[in-house]
Amino acid sequence: MDGSIGIWLAIAAMTCAAVFAVLIPLSRRTAGGADARDVAVYKDQLAEVDRDAAAGLIGPAEAEAARIEVSRRLIAAAERAGAAGTSGEGTSRRRRIAAVAAIIVVPAVAALTYGLRGQPGYPAQPLAERQRAAPQQGDLATLIGRIEAHLAANPEDGRGWEVVAPVYLRMGRLPDAVRAYSNAMRLLGVTADRQADLAEAQTIAAGGVVSAEAKAGFERALALGPGHPKAGYFLGLAAEQDGKPEEAKAQWTRMIGEAPADAPWLGLLRSEIARLGGTPPAAVAAPAPAATPGAAQIRAMVDGLAQRLAADGSDFDSWLRLVRSYVVLGEGDKAREAAASARRLFAAEPEKIARLDSLVNELGIGGS
Structure with a gap:
């Protein structure tokens, strides 16, 4: 019994703290500036996720889950910032209503809901674990719809196009993926990664055939970023498709020789060389390689x-x-x-x- 009382006292204390956390911002004149700062922060977080993924610090699944979660917050913050810019008469009254809700309604609803459905013994689910979990299909569809609505209203948001492009690719919406990658590169500038991603989408849209346009894109990516693994792999594939298997094997062999011993795509290159009847360079001790995305x-x-x-x-x-x-x-x-x-x-x-x-x-x- 004493333990139960202690739990409820702790919940009450946390509820009070939460209420005051709500009331303090409500007492301020505007929140538009904070929302705009949130937008900038979330954009930086997306860039950080991309950097970590490129550096191999996080896996593809973790990176994708993190992108979706941060994108969800980015869109919400952008919508709040837009709404703050158009708010006018009635703002003070809405703040008072929100304050009353924070003081009375929120604790009452929370207590009722917890009493009906709460499970104190249910195990915790840390943020990292939730980010590793794959998003539900319905959640993903909702998120994509919100991103598309945002881009329809803000077609010059290059970061938005860059966020949605790989999602389109994984969903099989190939023309949309190509368009999104093209817009991202046009608005954010040409880099080796963006050029290679666009050319990859064009290749997949062609059923795995490296077209002349895609090949030129991979060549530009390799010029911008010497040793770029995705560009190098697909240029070897293009050589094979052009009836030049020896050139393809030479390309992939050169990549293996220049790559770090633990590069995750070495296994793919060795298997491709073997498939063409070549002898891949001997492997050194390294973690088990994985195929490139x-x-x-x-x-x-x-x-x-x-x-x-x-x-x-x-x-x-x-x-x-x-x-x-x-x-x-x-x-x-x-x-x-x-x-x-x-x-x-x-x-x-x-x-x-x-x-x-x-x-x-x-x-x-x-x-x-």
């Missing part, structure tokens, strides 16, 4: 393209992309199966069959 995304997009064509195979050009993508991934049998499926579907259209045969011969995957 670009490679994982290409794999996911090729699988998604195959599933879409299985449901609706009417898009002939998508069949060509699928055949080429399977060859890029080193899956010749699947490429031949895809070509055979396309041939059956479009047997009555000789012009398309001719294009398909030309691609099969170009890729050297034989008859289907």
Whole structure:
């Protein structure tokens, strides 16, 4: 019993502290300046998350969760700052109402809610653990909707475009991802990372094929940031697609030789060299490597393209992309199966069959 009383006394004390924390800001004349400062702080936090992710201090999952959480706060602060700028008559009355709510309503509702649903024995969930947890799909959709509304009203917010671009990419909204990356680079300036991210989105949108435009983007990224791993990897992939496997192997071998021993993408490069029949440089003792996000995304997009064509195979050009993508991934049998499926579907259209045969011969995957 004494322990229960102690808990409630502690809750009462915290409630009082919370009420006064609310009342003190309400007594001030304006909060617009504070909200504007919050916007700046959250933008700095997003930049810090990107720096930590690039430096390998946090993993991709942790970085994505942190970006979503900070973006949520950034949008809320921006909306508050905008509302503060348009507030006029009635502000004092609203403050008084808020003060009454803080003194009477908030503690009453809190006590009632805790009495009905509170669980003192429920284990704590620290902030770091919550940030590691993947956001619910509904929450993500809501967040994306708010970001899109914000960007519709503020199309020159380069940071907003940069925040939403990788989310579009992971959602499979590829044209939107390309547009967002393009806007971010246009508004925030050209960097190696932004140039490589845009070119990567263009490649994934093409079913894993490095187009001439994407290749030029990767070359610019490498010029801006010598040794940039994403740009280097995709330039090797472009060389392979151009029928130059030796050039691709040389590119990836050079990257391995110049990379730190614990670079997380070394395993991918070694497997790619081996796939082309080469002998990758010997590995040194290092943590287990992981595939680059670009490679994982290409794999996911090729699988998604195959599933879409299985449901609706009417898009002939998508069949060509699928055949080429399977060859890029080193899956010749699947490429031949895809070509055979396309041939059956479009047997009555000789012009398309001719294009398909030309691609099969170009890729050297034989008859289907």
